[in-house]
Amino acid sequence: MDNSSGVGVIDKAAMVLDALEAGPTTLAQLVAATGLARPTVHRLALALVHHRLVGRDMQNRFVLGTRVVELAAAAGEDRLIASAGPVLLALRDATGESAQVFRRQGEWRVCVASAERPIGLRDTIPVGTQLTMKAGSAAQVLLSWEDHDRLVEGLHNARFTPTVLAGVRRRGWAQSLGERELGVASVSAPVRGPSGRVIAAVSISGPMERLTRQPGRLHAEVVSKAAAELTEALKVSTDSVA
């Protein structure tokens, strides 16, 4: 494969980063691994250190820097949001209700993507909105697959019970009636990351009059399907990582 991008310095910097993927590396080892001149490697490595893409360990070896962890977190969020868009639009159209994706942030859940029902009576949750982890079907989903300690802590003062969460795990989806807001019903299902861990929840929400007292019976299948699609979408580009 042609390894030249047309920008020599970036090609060389990428070689340095590739070499550091194996672990802490001395300058001499970097020189050997990259085949570049020693002062060249030194200068490029220091430049990468300056930008925190690389660091130095206690033996003064070069290591991958914390900035790559920060950028990776942003990259992960990007992919969830990018993949969520079309899935939520389809879900909104299929159900006629507003659809959202929530992620957990401590004791809150945050809406990171949203597709609103455009007309009529609807539940509006703008992107960025922080909602409680103590009520609502998305909270039930985000909590159901937490470890025991976090589960117990999360249930404290919650509008739902351990039995409800056991049902969520069994069925693979959650429903709520007026938990977060009077008159609003919702259905949610889990989105799983490449490791299988629950990283987000897909939800629809709307007035109880339309969603009835059993919104799950009406919509659980299509919400679960949307969540599964999102789960699959997040797998596709990380096969090389697997």
Add this chain to the structure above:
Amino acid sequence: MDNSSGVGVIDKAAMVLDALEAGPTTLAQLVAATGLARPTVHRLALALVHHRLVGRDMQNRFVLGTRVVELAAAAGEDRLIASAGPVLLALRDATGESAQVFRRQGEWRVCVASAERPIGLRDTIPVGTQLTMKAGSAAQVLLSWEDHDRLVEGLHNARFTPTVLAGVRRRGWAQSLGERELGVASVSAPVRGPSGRVIAAVSISGPMERLTRQPGRLHAEVVSKAAAELTEALKVSTDSVA
């Protein structure tokens, strides 16, 4: 802050990556965000795409690439291993037993760092060794804080019970007697990542004759302290992420 590293191309590439941290970005937006000339940004961005540090989305906007996720995973592993070294040496010296750090990998646990007792009767577990998740105090720790479904699946055919794991969660440490290997006893405690989630286990192991039938009584405190130190060490450099 002086933003010049001495390698202009790397400075510019870092500006591009910084701009992409906010999300998918068109070329025009990158030009605006970086203040660089349009063909310069174009050329640098394509070079970063070539090395998968950047990607293009379905609207042809530039996004952070999967390579940064790969490098971040390597960086995370680096930091755990780097931080583990001194902690395990101190633990080995304090207890007179071999000490290890394990991470979970599917149905196995892998030794990622090790400090061996140098002489006499000792338990040797080289770095890279894969051990079962069905037996041993480290397996108990790595399983105790999993979600309910993974907990149930993990207990299937395990040498320990739900009651044992409940005790691990309550005490914050685990002990085992001859679970993995006849005559070997061990004590383990959880290492938590910045999010509070259990990401690894610190262990000591050795002959039952020395560790007695209650190795936890002898060593749980110092093992737990070592795990807490490792947890703290992993927090320090990620404050800026928090």
Add this chain to the structure above:
DNA sequence: GACTTGCATCTCAGATAATGAGACGGCAAT
């Protein structure tokens, strides 16, 4: 359908930054 606008992409002459041989200092091993 024609025209305009804005964006992405490409070219290449010229200027500048990057290169790397060699020097230097520090440190560990002998």
Add this chain to the structure above:
DNA sequence: ATTGCCGTCTCATTATCTGAGATGCAAGTC
């Protein structure tokens, strides 16, 4: 004390990078 290796620094030389301007394309407007 000596030697060898490593990391760091300097600077003359040269190759790379730059960015103004051209080109092509798509979308919007009339």
